[in-house]
Amino acid sequence: MTEDPTPSGLLLRQGNPLGGRVAQAEMRASNMGLLLRHLRSQGGRSRAQLASETGLSKATISSLIAALAERGLVREGEPVRDGAVGRPGLTVTLDGTYVAGVGLQINVDYVALTAVTLTGTVVRESVLPVDVAHLGADIVLDRVATMLRRTLASLRESRTDVVGITVSPPGVIDYAAGALRFAPNLGWRNVPLTEALSRRLGADAPPVHLENDAKLAAVAEYDRMARDGIRDLLYLTGDVGVGAGIIAEGRLVRGWSGFSGEVGHLPLDPGLTPCNCGRRGCWETVVGLAAFLRSAVPEGDSLRDPARPIADRLLTLRARADAGDERTLAALAAIAERLATGLGILVDVLNPRMIVLGGYYGYFREYLLPALEAKLEARLIDEGCRTLLATSELGLTASALGGALLSLEHVFDDPTVVAGR
Amino acid sequence: MTEDPTPSGLLLRQGNPLGGRVAQAEMRASNMGLLLRHLRSQGGRSRAQLASETGLSKATISSLIAALAERGLVREGEPVRDGAVGRPGLTVTLDGTYVAGVGLQINVDYVALTAVTLTGTVVRESVLPVDVAHLGADIVLDRVATMLRRTLASLRESRTDVVGITVSPPGVIDYAAGALRFAPNLGWRNVPLTEALSRRLGADAPPVHLENDAKLAAVAEYDRMARDGIRDLLYLTGDVGVGAGIIAEGRLVRGWSGFSGEVGHLPLDPGLTPCNCGRRGCWETVVGLAAFLRSAVPEGDSLRDPARPIADRLLTLRARADAGDERTLAALAAIAERLATGLGILVDVLNPRMIVLGGYYGYFREYLLPALEAKLEARLIDEGCRTLLATSELGLTASALGGALLSLEHVFDDPTVVAGR
Numbered sequence: 001m002t003e004d005p006t007p008s009g010l011l012l013r014q015g016n017p018l019g020g021r022v023a024q025a026e027m028r029a030s031n032m033g034l035l036l037r038h039l040r041s042q043g044g045r046s047r048a049q050l051a052s053e054t055g056l057s058k059a060t061i062s063s064l065i066a067a068l069a070e071r072g073l074v075r076e077g078e079p080v081r082d083g084a085v086g087r088p089g090l091t092v093t094l095d096g097t098y099v100a101g102v103g104l105q106i107n108v109d110y111v112a113l114t115a116v117t118l119t120g121t122v123v124r125e126s127v128l129p130v131d132v133a134h135l136g137a138d139i140v141l142d143r144v145a146t147m148l149r150r151t152l153a154s155l156r157e158s159r160t161d162v163v164g165i166t167v168s169p170p171g172v173i174d175y176a177a178g179a180l181r182f183a184p185n186l187g188w189r190n191v192p193l194t195e196a197l198s199r200r201l202g203a204d205a206p207p208v209h210l211e212n213d214a215k216l217a218a219v220a221e222y223d224r225m226a227r228d229g230i231r232d233l234l235y236l237t238g239d240v241g242v243g244a245g246i247i248a249e250g251r252l253v254r255g256w257s258g259f260s261g262e263v264g265h266l267p268l269d270p271g272l273t274p275c276n277c278g279r280r281g282c283w284e285t286v287v288g289l290a291a292f293l294r295s296a297v298p299e300g301d302s303l304r305d306p307a308r309p310i311a312d313r314l315l316t317l318r319a320r321a322d323a324g325d326e327r328t329l330a331a332l333a334a335i336a337e338r339l340a341t342g343l344g345i346l347v348d349v350l351n352p353r354m355i356v357l358g359g360y361y362g363y364f365r366e367y368l369l370p371a372l373e374a375k376l377e378a379r380l381i382d383e384g385c386r387t388l389l390a391t392s393e394l395g396l397t398a399s400a401l402g403g404a405l406l407s408l409e410h411v412f413d414d415p416t417v418v419a420g421r
Numbered sequence: 422m423t424e425d426p427t428p429s430g431l432l433l434r435q436g437n438p439l440g441g442r443v444a445q446a447e448m449r450a451s452n453m454g455l456l457l458r459h460l461r462s463q464g465g466r467s468r469a470q471l472a473s474e475t476g477l478s479k480a481t482i483s484s485l486i487a488a489l490a491e492r493g494l495v496r497e498g499e500p501v502r503d504g505a506v507g508r509p510g511l512t513v514t515l516d517g518t519y520v521a522g523v524g525l526q527i528n529v530d531y532v533a534l535t536a537v538t539l540t541g542t543v544v545r546e547s548v549l550p551v552d553v554a555h556l557g558a559d560i561v562l563d564r565v566a567t568m569l570r571r572t573l574a575s576l577r578e579s580r581t582d583v584v585g586i587t588v589s590p591p592g593v594i595d596y597a598a599g600a601l602r603f604a605p606n607l608g609w610r611n612v613p614l615t616e617a618l619s620r621r622l623g624a625d626a627p628p629v630h631l632e633n634d635a636k637l638a639a640v641a642e643y644d645r646m647a648r649d650g651i652r653d654l655l656y657l658t659g660d661v662g663v664g665a666g667i668i669a670e671g672r673l674v675r676g677w678s679g680f681s682g683e684v685g686h687l688p689l690d691p692g693l694t695p696c697n698c699g700r701r702g703c704w705e706t707v708v709g710l711a712a713f714l715r716s717a718v719p720e721g722d723s724l725r726d727p728a729r730p731i732a733d734r735l736l737t738l739r740a741r742a743d744a745g746d747e748r749t750l751a752a753l754a755a756i757a758e759r760l761a762t763g764l765g766i767l768v769d770v771l772n773p774r775m776i777v778l779g780g781y782y783g784y785f786r787e788y789l790l791p792a793l794e795a796k797l798e799a800r801l802i803d804e805g806c807r808t809l810l811a812t813s814e815l816g817l818t819a820s821a822l823g824g825a826l827l828s829l830e831h832v833f834d835d836p837t838v839v840a841g842r
Contacts, residue, residue, distance in 0.1 A: 249675070
């Protein structure tokens with residue numbers, strides 16, 4: 001059963017309306033997906049357990065498992081006694097060692113690629129410095145295509161089936177058109193990324209999807225946090241641009257046209273600094289990476305040189321902070337002060353369980369979190385709504401990882417996207 | 422199949438993980454619910470259509486329809502030809518004329534009750550002026566219980582089955598405890614509303630649920646808007662307190678502990694007026710009803726008299742605005758100016774398709790909307806993210822209606838809550 005794309009009724013906490021006309025084959029694919037999700041969330045179990053837990057007949061379960069096993073998505077392992085009389089059953093476990101998703105992150109000055117298997121192993125990871133903001137979309141996409149072709153070829157050699165590629169530009173997605181609407185910090189508008197990349201990759205390549213970078217980083221963090229029962233999470237990118245990925249009750253909040261989480265443009269700078277988006281006084285002009293570098297690094301200092309890798313520059317600044325450098329510490333204190341105002345707003349609107357600060361914020365955990373925690377604590381309305389704060393440990397390529405994970409989700413929607421082996 | 426309460430995996434756009442151990446009876450109840458939702462979203466159809474659309478066998482469909490019909494939830498009507506050879510089938514249609522949900526809204530100075538049948542008809546509606554903020558919870562709940570008992574008795578007389586009562590206080594809900602955590606404008610904290618009301622109503626009464634007033638008003642508006650394809654909606658209460666109900670892709674966003682939408686406490690008042698929540702400079706101190714009355718009504722004017730019904734006072738102010746009264750117009754212009762700042766933030770964070778302004782804002786549509794639209798238009802980042810604005814036509818009792826509708830949702834989760842007739 002698939003979710004109804006246009007339910008006319010009320011919203012619901014649980015359960016979804018049935019879809020329209022669902023063909024038998026689609027029904028079967030959907031049940032395969034449900035079984036796969038069940039194995040992921042509940043862990044390995046016997047056929048008898050699966051039948052009793054899902055309400056599907058044992059014959060149906062057997063047939064679905066055979067179809068999943070043929071695709072390398074499940075395997076049957078050691079015997080399990082589940083209280084039933086008779087022969088012990090074999091445990092059916094989620095597999096997918098040879099099924100991978102790819103995430104491709106395009107940022108202002110680099111491109112990152114991550115491939116993850118269904119079992120959660122990162123099997124490819126690479127970062128390529130590219131002056132994206134100045135080269136123009138065509139040249140950038142040529143390089144991205146080369147990077148992808150190499151990865152796909154090497155995964156093919158190791159007999160791994162890539163089910164999808166999710167590309168994440170730092171901007172807003174037009175999902176229906178498969179295009180990037182607007183990426184202020186690249187200066188790109190209305191770039192048909194899906195078509196442009198698919199054409200370069202050729203007809204044999206896996207399908208290309210698009211998703212916003214902040215949303216994908218939230219997906220990557222959620223994949224870790226959900227294990228601890230966190231279902232409401234906000235991820236804040238800490239780059240030249242600042243954006244939020246919002247997850248509410250385990251679901252990505254995209255907004256009606258993909259513009260959710262454009263928090264970098266909240267009107268929180270009383271100095272009304274001009275922003276790349278066309279407005280003045282946007283939050284990212286005072287808490288973004290460019291603002292931090294401007295205030296932390298004296299003019300003429302080599303750390304202002306955009307040709308030096310950003311990770312090196314941030315590590316140097318971290319070392320300066322640790323050595324007690326006053327200018328660096330003052331810059332961090334100012335960032336914390338201005339971050340707190342915006343985070344307070346996001347807490348009031350969304351009541352997330354956890355806010356994860358990504359990007360450059362992750363380099364300054366000890367200088368930012370205590371100050372932010374104190375400020376949020378001071379404005380707590382009630383004991384019952386405390387938000388946890390963390391910095392991301394996923395570094396600057398969290399969106400590539402999130403893209404790989406989201407690519408894999410298509411397998412759970414329809415396991416028949418994986419070819420039989 | 423029920424939704425997994427604690428999925429450990431990734432979030433998903435479509436489909437839900439399977440639940441844990443689902444008993445056959447639960448499975449059957451859940452399939453009855455799915456069928457009912459399907460009829461609601463797709464309209465009446467034949468058994469053959471239902472079987473082909475859901476993938477369930479014709480025998481199962483027949484058995485489920487019999488169980489639903491026995492409860493008065495569906496009926497079979499005129500013959501329908503669906504292209505198949507042979508006898509035409511009968512159209513199965515959603516019924517529920519004698520199944521109702523009740524919503525009970527508690528506000529600062531009134532209590533409102535609405536009962537709605539599954540067919541969408543409002544069958545009971547009443548508003549009782551109660552000085553809730555001064556009487557204390559016990560006396561208020563005694564009056565609420567009396568009001569509910571009368572309604573339940575009269576619905577019973579007309580052979581209507583009430584499946585649930587949803588109570589909405591203007592505050593934050595502790596869902597697990599069935600309690601009101603905090604309602605700043607009532608001064609109530611940690612009131613065990615569910616238990617206190619259930620005890621007063623007795624063992625035979627329908628189950629009592631709690632939901633926040635802004636969230637329920639959003640549910641009521643969504644019920645209307647969803648027909649036009651709007652799935653991302655924000656409702657803003659316009660009362661002494663200001664709160665938001667957020668619906669994203671057809672789902673209520675509650676936040677991890679029910680504190681989502683506490684937008685009345687955004688730090689948007691540079692004058693730092695003290696707020697009932699304990700903070701200073703909250704948005705509602707400059708855009709709430711009290712702030713509007715203070716600036717629109719001269720001291721000594723009888724419109725400041727809290728004993729006069731608020732609806733009358735608002736209509737008088739509306740008449741003054743229409744007559745060109747400068748003080749009223751200036752107050753409205755100031756409200757629009759300050760409203761715009763907060764709405765801009767909500768647009769950037771959530772990207773709703775529609776923002777509905779409820780409460781007192783509804784009385785001043787022509788004075789608020791054009792100014793707000795112009796201000797939001799001026800800060801549009803992209804053509805693709807325009808948010809529509811509307812005022813609510815549901816008046817001050819929208820939450821009671823939303824409560825009645827939410828009570829009815831339990832029927833779709835489990836139609837066996839309705840007794841056989």
